[in-house]
Amino acid sequence: MPGTPKRLRPRKSPRQKRSAQTREQILEAAARVFVEHGHAAGTTNRIAEAAGLSIGSLYQYFPNKxxxxxxxxxxxxxxxxxxxxxxxxxxxxxxxxxxxxxxxxxxxxxxxxxxxxxxxxxxxxxxxxxxxxxxxxxxxxxxxxxxxxxxxxxxxxxxxxxxxxxxxxxxxxxxxxxxxxxxxxxxxxxxxxxxxxxxxxxxxxxxxx
The missing domain is CATH 1.10.357.10 (Tetracycline Repressor, domain 2)
Incomplete structure (x- = not known):
């Protein structure tokens, strides 16, 4: 969206079903991690682990938590x-x-x-x-x-x-x-x-x- 700093913009807009599913997987895992650990301790490493993905795969979709x-x-x-x-x-x-x-x-x-x-x-x-x-x-x-x-x-x-x-x-x-x-x-x-x-x-x- 216009006005969103580059550091907060998603890196990949899913065009294929598999990419869309991976993105949803990350978001669902992130919700669980933030509920359990809060903002400060809800790290991308924890989110990637909860999503069953490598940290590199997560960073293909989002630059940070x-x-x-x-x-x-x-x-x-x-x-x-x-x-x-x-x-x-x-x-x-x-x-x-x-x-x-x-x-x-x-x-x-x-x-x-x-x-x-x-x-x-x-x-x-x-x-x-x-x-x-x-x-x-x-x-x-x-x-x-x-x-x-x-x-x-x-x-x-x-x-x-x-x-x-x-x-x-x-x-x-x-x-x-x-x-x-x-x-x-x-x-x-x-x-x-x-x-x-x-x-x-x-x-x-x-x-x-």
Missing amino acids: DAILLELARRHVDHGRRLAEAAVRRGLPAAWDERATVLVDVALGAHDGDPRLHQVLFEESPRPPALLAELRALQDSLVGLVAGLLREDGTVRVPDPDLTAWFLVAAAESLTHRYLADRPTADTEAFRRELTGLLTRLVHPAPAG
């Missing part, structure tokens, strides 16, 4: 984008509390992999400007979508739909990330209900008293 991490992070971003697009294609419910549930489910679905891997990708590893731009573009598109829904909903009265939409998207993403990292409860359904209630109250506050 951060290039592998970047590819894994981009896949996470694409996964979240596809989930949001699929939710829109299916058609959104009319009631806002049900729409809030959809937003929570998209956030949970985007984090449905190993939370430790997500932590390595977005807390421990370097994030180049190109990846930050992709993350911002995804957030902006979601905020724009939610702001449009707020404006179209005749039951919603918020002074600034764009700001409220930002709060909704940021809360869904940030709290889901923290929940899966901290696991204050093993009951994911309880978290889902609490977060849905919070997002609903941002739009429909409880009456005073």
Whole structure:
């Protein structure tokens, strides 16, 4: 992608089935290694060993471990984008509390992999400007979508739909990330209900008293 430093660009774009399989093998092995060892100790030697490849074979596809991490992070971003697009294609419910549930489910679905891997990708590893731009573009598109829904909903009265939409998207993403990292409860359904209630109250506050 334009803007990605050369040192973080993959070295080979697979054109044959075997090359594509090898690339997937490397990425799957890397995910396991980063989950077990973290960013600092997740070396290319460990990744190559986990993938059953020589270090030279790995370097034919990726120049270093951060290039592998970047590819894994981009896949996470694409996964979240596809989930949001699929939710829109299916058609959104009319009631806002049900729409809030959809937003929570998209956030949970985007984090449905190993939370430790997500932590390595977005807390421990370097994030180049190109990846930050992709993350911002995804957030902006979601905020724009939610702001449009707020404006179209005749039951919603918020002074600034764009700001409220930002709060909704940021809360869904940030709290889901923290929940899966901290696991204050093993009951994911309880978290889902609490977060849905919070997002609903941002739009429909409880009456005073």
